[in-house]
Amino acid sequence: MIKGIDLSLLFGPGVPVAAPRAVIEALQSVKIEENAGAVQSGFDLIFALDKDSPLNTLFLLAGGSALPILRVALMATINGRATALINGVVTRTDLNPGSGGAPSTLSVKGKDLTATMDEIDFSGIPYPAMPPVARVALILAKYAWLGVIPQVIPSLEGPPLPTEKIPRHQGTDLAYIRSLAEKAGYTFFMKPGPAPATSIAYWGPEIRIGEVQPALTVDSGFSTNTEEMSFSFDKEGVEIPVVYIQNPQTKVPIPVPIPSSIPFQPPLGLVPPIPPKIARLQDTARLNPMEALVRGFAHAAQHSDAVSGRGSIDVLRYGRILRARNLVGVRGAGRAFDGVHYVDSVTHDLSRGSYRQSFTLKRSGLLPARTSVSV
The missing domain is CATH 2.40.10.10 (Trypsin-like serine proteases)
Incomplete structure (x- = not known):
């Protein structure tokens, strides 16, 4: 082609x-x-x-x-x-x-x-003494014949006592797994590969660490491999979440602000903005302290990106296929936006004699937190 x-x-x-x-x-x-x-x-x-x-x-x-x-x-x-x-x-x-x-x-x-996974409503199926990770693994087992390979990361929530509570399936498999991911501060998606006609079903935290894809380079003469790229800085969506932990003796909720630095999402930008908003997560008071903190970290991860970028490349000139949910380097965009970014989405456009990709990037702040990117 x-x-x-x-x-x-x-x-x-x-x-x-x-x-x-x-x-x-x-x-x-x-x-x-x-x-x-x-x-x-x-x-x-x-x-x-x-x-x-x-x-x-x-x-x-x-x-x-x-x-x-x-x-x-x-x-x-x-x-x-x-x-x-x-x-x-x-x-x-x-x-x-x-x-x-x-x-x-x-x-x-x-x-x-x-x-x-979004076709049949399985509401009512009981999961006695099963933590969320076991429930997700059991649900995904039904799709093994489609080449689905589970990649499930245990959450902090333990198995409930059957004498106190028996969790039951709510809605379709997709809706229920996503609801469990939201409660745990996780994400769920299907990633194609590694072999043809197989997919990895990932249920776990959104991770922004690992190998960095070759740099997207603009305005750099012979090294330029990106057709167009633009960036914006908008701090309006950045929030500081505040979770509430209830004191069992006094029944008084204690507010705990969550920092922007998250263990599985190290900052890619050296200078993050001062968050203009405070989000009070009132429903966390009924949770145990660890579950409340997880909800706070998940909210912070979803509302910490002030820098966004978009652009397009010719795959043959770039030399490889750019993948979403991975890191990528940026060069030639200026000191404020150079460095490592997270690839949020990629659109592949293939036609006779052409293979182009458009992409969107995001990270937490200005200036590169990592001093080197791959070529």
């Missing part, structure tokens, strides 16, 4: 298999949205097909739910590095019949595998 990049498409009901060559040749463009946090990732494939092609019927049946599950997986290989772009299911199809001899255009839209 693109010189220097090999694109692999797998699809099929239940277990995806490699698409035949005719399908790959009919593929005109691919758009994939890769998001951090609770926002579902999705894809949109555009095919140019003859009106008599059996793929028209297959994908339209899948969009109309006549087929139980039609899965789609995409892999891209650049410079010998294979990257899983999406592993999801078809949720909608749109057909635009061609006119004047032009071929029909078929749009196949879908979401990641979290879409399969």
Whole structure:
């Protein structure tokens, strides 16, 4: 599809298999949205097909739910590095019949595998003496046949005593897992890979440490690898959360402010803004002290980013595929915004002869807290 990049498409009901060559040749463009946090990732494939092609019927049946599950997986290989772009299911199809001899255009839209977890309401299933981490692992076990690999981090909440409380499932699997993540100050998402047609189901804190992707460089002559990039600094969304811990003897709530420095999210900006707002988390008084502090740290993590950036790159010039939920370096944007940023979202746009990505970045403050970034 693109010189220097090999694109692999797998699809099929239940277990995806490699698409035949005719399908790959009919593929005109691919758009994939890769998001951090609770926002579902999705894809949109555009095919140019003859009106008599059996793929028209297959994908339209899948969009109309006549087929139980039609899965789609995409892999891209650049410079010998294979990257899983999406592993999801078809949720909608749109057909635009061609006119004047032009071929029909078929749009196949879908979401990641979290879409399969939002179909059936399992309310009422009991989980006696099971902490949240065990409940999440048990729920995810139902999706192992789809290639879902659980990556579950234990929270501070222990198992409830069956004589006092038996937790029960509320809503769909996706809604219940997300509610447990919110209470623990965690996040839940599906990450495609490591192998084709597999996904890692991550339930744990949003982590901003690890390997830094090669720097996005602007206005630096021959080293420039970014087509455009802009930044903004807005402190209005920054808040200091205050949790309340209740004294068991006096029943008086004790306010405890939560600092902006979080263990699993070290500051990427050297100079954070002075938070203009104080958020009083009143519902924390009924929790034990550790649970209250976790809620406070989670709120601080979600309201600590004053710097945001956006831009676009040509993947061939950048030399690799930029991934969301990871760190990346920035150069040439000026002293205030250079350094390491967290990649909040990435949109992949592939068409004949072109592979571009648009991205959004965020971090807590101005000036780089880390003095070096990878090239």
